[in-house]
Amino acid sequence: MKKTTIAILSLLLVSVTTTFGQGTVAFNNRLASTIFSPVTMPDGTTRLDGTGFSAELWVNLGGSLTAVPGSITPFRTGAAAGAFVAIDPLTVAGVAPGAAASFVVRAWANGGGAFATYDAARTGGQLYGESLSFTSLPLGGGSPPAAEPNIVGNPLAANNLQPFSLVPEPSTIALGLIGAFALLLRRRK
Numbered sequence: 001m002k003k004t005t006i007a008i009l010s011l012l013l014v015s016v017t018t019t020f021g022q023g024t025v026a027f028n029n030r031l032a033s034t035i036f037s038p039v040t041m042p043d044g045t046t047r048l049d050g051t052g053f054s055a056e057l058w059v060n061l062g063g064s065l066t067a068v069p070g071s072i073t074p075f076r077t078g079a080a081a082g083a084f085v086a087i088d089p090l091t092v093a094g095v096a097p098g099a100a101a102s103f104v105v106r107a108w109a110n111g112g113g114a115f116a117t118y119d120a121a122r123t124g125g126q127l128y129g130e131s132l133s134f135t136s137l138p139l140g141g142g143s144p145p146a147a148e149p150n151i152v153g154n155p156l157a158a159n160n161l162q163p164f165s166l167v168p169e170p171s172t173i174a175l176g177l178i179g180a181f182a183l184l185l186r187r188r189k
Helices: 002-020 118-123 170-188
Strands: 022-027 030-032 053-061 064-067 087-093 102-109 128-130 150-152
Touching: 053 087, 102 118, 118 128
Parallel strands: 022 150
Antiparallel strands: 022 087, 053 064, 053 102, 102 128
């Protein structure tokens, strides 16, 4: 009986902790046509365009990056290329409403859906990239609700998302280095 009571109290404590540890954010990198942090191809100028690319929000919880569930989103097209489709509100488990958090945005070429995750794209030889770590404003949510969800990706906020580019797959870089080395050896002969 005593063990059962302790087990039930432990379970209740865990469920209360997880219930209150969920702030919300607006996951978005575009506030207006001239105010946003675009994500580009390796050339640094061509913006990611359309559903062939995905972005995902990762939160730093205790020193390790964890993907925020439900945050995978495609990129917009046309004049809004380089911006991913906003998710508002997005729940961030493990970060209490009113608290700030450290985030990273990861983006990748998804191969038309063949590479559904960032890790699959990396191991599958697709283009991928990661933003610098940035700190959010206080997260929204809770009961009563905290302020409106913070826009994660707001380029106007201090320590927030900066533009970044995808990088070519490592094998492309390796082939380029091997080719350059071969040309150097040939020139010496």
